[in-house]
Amino acid sequence: MFERRITIVAGHFGSGKTEIAVNGAIHQARDGLPVALIDIDVVKPYFRTREAREELAARGVELVAPDGENATADLPIVLPRVRALCRDGSRRVILDAGGDDTGARVLGSLADVLDDQDPDFLLVLNFRRPFTPDVPSALAMAREIESASRRRITGVVSNTHLMDETTREVLLDGLRLARQTAAKLGVEVRAMGVQEGSRSLLEPSETGCEILPLRRIVQPPVGTPRIRVPGSGPLFVLR
Amino acid sequence: MAKKLMKGCEAIGEAAIRAGCKLFFGYPITPQNEIPEYLSHRLPQVGGTFVQAESEVAASNMIYGAAGAGERVFTSSSSPGISLMQEAVSYLAGAELPAVLVNIMRAGPGLGGILPSQADYLQATKGGGHGDYNVIVLAPWSVQEAADLVADAFDLADYYRNPVYILGDGLIGQMMEPVEFREDRKPVREIPPKTWASTGWKGDRPRAVVNSLYLDADTLEKHNRDLQEKYHRIRRDEVRYQGYGLDQDYDVLLVAYGTVARVCLTAMEELRDQGIQVAILRPVTLFPFPYDALANAAAKAKAVLVVELSAGQMLQDVQLAVHGSRPVHFHGRTGGNLVTPEEAASKVREVLDGRSEEVRHA
Numbered sequence: 001m002f003e004r005r006i007t008i009v010a011g012h013f014g015s016g017k018t019e020i021a022v023n024g025a026i027h028q029a030r031d032g033l034p035v036a037l038i039d040i041d042v043v044k045p046y047f048r049t050r051e052a053r054e055e056l057a058a059r060g061v062e063l064v065a066p067d068g069e070n071a072t073a074d075l076p077i078v079l080p081r082v083r084a085l086c087r088d089g090s091r092r093v094i095l096d097a098g099g100d101d102t103g104a105r106v107l108g109s110l111a112d113v114l115d116d117q118d119p120d121f122l123l124v125l126n127f128r129r130p131f132t133p134d135v136p137s138a139l140a141m142a143r144e145i146e147s148a149s150r151r152r153i154t155g156v157v158s159n160t161h162l163m164d165e166t167t168r169e170v171l172l173d174g175l176r177l178a179r180q181t182a183a184k185l186g187v188e189v190r191a192m193g194v195q196e197g198s199r200s201l202l203e204p205s206e207t208g209c210e211i212l213p214l215r216r217i218v219q220p221p222v223g224t225p226r227i228r229v230p231g232s233g234p235l236f237v238l239r
Numbered sequence: 240m241a242k243k244l245m246k247g248c249e250a251i252g253e254a255a256i257r258a259g260c261k262l263f264f265g266y267p268i269t270p271q272n273e274i275p276e277y278l279s280h281r282l283p284q285v286g287g288t289f290v291q292a293e294s295e296v297a298a299s300n301m302i303y304g305a306a307g308a309g310e311r312v313f314t315s316s317s318s319p320g321i322s323l324m325q326e327a328v329s330y331l332a333g334a335e336l337p338a339v340l341v342n343i344m345r346a347g348p349g350l351g352g353i354l355p356s357q358a359d360y361l362q363a364t365k366g367g368g369h370g371d372y373n374v375i376v377l378a379p380w381s382v383q384e385a386a387d388l389v390a391d392a393f394d395l396a397d398y399y400r401n402p403v404y405i406l407g408d409g410l411i412g413q414m415m416e417p418v419e420f421r422e423d424r425k426p427v428r429e430i431p432p433k434t435w436a437s438t439g440w441k442g443d444r445p446r447a448v449v450n451s452l453y454l455d456a457d458t459l460e461k462h463n464r465d466l467q468e469k470y471h472r473i474r475r476d477e478v479r480y481q482g483y484g485l486d487q488d489y490d491v492l493l494v495a496y497g498t499v500a501r502v503c504l505t506a507m508e509e510l511r512d513q514g515i516q517v518a519i520l521r522p523v524t525l526f527p528f529p530y531d532a533l534a535n536a537a538a539k540a541k542a543v544l545v546v547e548l549s550a551g552q553m554l555q556d557v558q559l560a561v562h563g564s565r566p567v568h569f570h571g572r573t574g575g576n577l578v579t580p581e582e583a584a585s586k587v588r589e590v591l592d593g594r595s596e597e598v599r600h601a
Contacts, residue, residue: 130277
């Protein structure tokens, strides 16, 4: 799914952009490529990729994001190094854009350095999120993101899931809707994100696209294991 | 309806709409911005009105006005913003107006930080504003429960004509979990028509006046007696809590609310593997507080351990409930740091082997 030097990951807020970006960066670093993961998410201060800084460094991914006190400041910070990295042809770059058109607006401000690099612009879709329940709403959101970022979407990543309550139907239904949305946008579904715990729900051959295995790396700022709520079902991972 | 994957803040917003709330007045503050964000999209779709006020003070007084006109109305904020709203909360309580206020708590005091906290417990349960009043306080521990409690909050507010808080820590607002909105939900109380609301006088009834000003001492004292009688009924009828492992033998009783109770539950599993028996009591209503249930549960334990994201606030209610019958210990984190299951488990071991010091005066 990472076909070009620069890949921008965008989508509705909560669609799983960051998880796709983080796992995608690790995936590429494993192939021995120098990779920089750039956090330009100015929308969501709680679970930004910078929380995963140490883990990424251990896996050979350079994280470019505000650090120190600024890592938990709700400030729209775009580091100067971002522009330099976009121009630097020696390494792969994944840009994690913020949610919605608001987050994508930052991309518009980087248009001068991005335009001549011909980046991929991938739209992450989770049809179980409240504002994108169907194809028309996903399309409307895609158009808003394109307009705010001044950039055409070049591919779709299917990421429909319900965390630990994901079923085979949830995955396949999401993939079907992602295909319909991609067709309307004139692009392909480039990959499907599948959480570790959901891998056994389908055969890779059933999907007809690349599968990007997702490990939960982006989590709340403080550590430890799974927190279970008996009876009510949902699981929440605290780190 | 199919399950959705929602942030706590979004689920709170959607639950309010499904409870028939068409009005939201608020002012942005992290970590609850997704509530106004969500409602600014959704309320116009359902014929409602979203107003970003010029401040929390303005927003809370808009709530007062809308509630006085008999509308279901709510606002949300986080700790510093909730502090600014306290005058209006006292007025709402004084005028006996139903309203729902969501506080997604962040670390304080002052501007503090944007990370999770439970340090507004005393403000929420013991007043916050001036005068003798109480607000019903509901504390969810999951996104699903946050949605469910918002629905209940509107019913309780209308039934008792009283403000109701949803008190969630930053995690409740920010974490994502699957959530379902049930179409077959029944109100928790039968709600009488709002004949007291100021909806325009047409001569067919006495004028409805929304007011908290009583200049005559005896009249005001009678009003206060009526309010206290209402709070007494709330204490009698609305206590909610959940127990985990209370029907088995245990040495330590853990008391925690919100997401901290989930951390304690993980700790409980870890401790059980080591042969250490604990139980958990999780208050769901912080006002009214489950004093009796806690006293009974504590009687089975050797010691009680309170765990909070504060320097020790609910601790005071636990001490009142236990009333010196058992040693009470405390573990809290502040500043936005979370309690880990390892920390909670290790504190339990310290309580049992005498390394932890009992809290004598909270």
